[in-house]
Amino acid sequence: MRAADGDQPFRPFRIPASVAAGPRRSRWAFARQTHPMITKTTILAFIFVTQTVCLTATALAAESNKDFGPLTKLTPPVTVTGGRITGEGKDRNAELVVKSDSSRSISAIDVQTLLLRSDGSVSRSVPHTLAGFSGHVGRNTLDRGESYSLKVGSIFIKNDMTAVDGLVKEITFADKSTWPPMPTTPPEKKNGEPVAVMMIGVQGAGDRARAVVACFNYESKGVKAVKYEVEYLDAGGKGLKTTSYGDSSYKPIMESGAGMVVSGGDGPPDRTISVRASMTSVKFSDNSEWKRGK
Secondary structure (H helix, E strand, C coil): CCCCCCCCCCCCCCCCHHHHCCCHHHHHHHHHHHCHHHHHHHHHHHHHHHHHHHHHHHHHHHHHHCCCCCCCECCCCEEEECEECECCHHHCEEEEEEEECCCCCEEEEEEEEEEECCCCCEEEEEEEEEECCCCECCECCECCCCEEEEEECHHHCCCCCCEEEEEEEEEEECCCCEECCCCCCCCCCCCCCCEEEEEEEEECCHHHCEEEEEEEECCCCCEEEEEEEEEEECCCCCEEEEEEEEEECCCCCECCCCEEEEEEEECCCCCCCEEEEEEEEEEECCCCEEECCC
């Protein structure tokens, strides 16, 4: 065999005849008899460490993803309390009270204000972002047990509306983490789409229920807009209802290799057993577009 450039010439390793002919079984037996605990302890320790690492990794993955599922009800770490609309004409008003149940400081809350009819159905919904909490006990965060009031003015209130309630869409904590969080394992590409999507839960209930999805950008450029569909299926795989939603901005909402959670679109109807989510269109940061089927 020739040596590679810069290497020493290869020389076969030869075992002395006296050693090769020696009592190999007796030497191995001697080693086993002399150091039985060392050998067993080393092997057992290796097995223990290996199993511990594997079990820990599995447990962490399960802990990270156990709260996600297409039909899982997602409960925010805050309580929203609505109230009756009072006053007349331009003086009509109402109030939403948001109370933190979280052990972490909250820096912003996106609330969908629901304006209700007398039968409790939703007449209109208006997005509000509570951020800064200026003047709140001298701080700009909302901490466990603390409350903040959102005033709803007459500009949003029509004659058929009698009360208000709220649905929390997203919470941003002081450490920049968010609720609902992005799953540890992002959605997989299924049909060559540049941005994958999967449903991870439901916010609210009844006609106030909203679908929550996770998106992940597999493209090499940023994304400014996404549109997707969520189809709800019965036990036989028959479609019960399809809802569409999306998110967009003048600047990228997802960079390459990043994900995001979007809340919106109707929740599942009765008899829903499974869910099928699919991306329908994507607009990139360079204004190029991808559309399903094209």
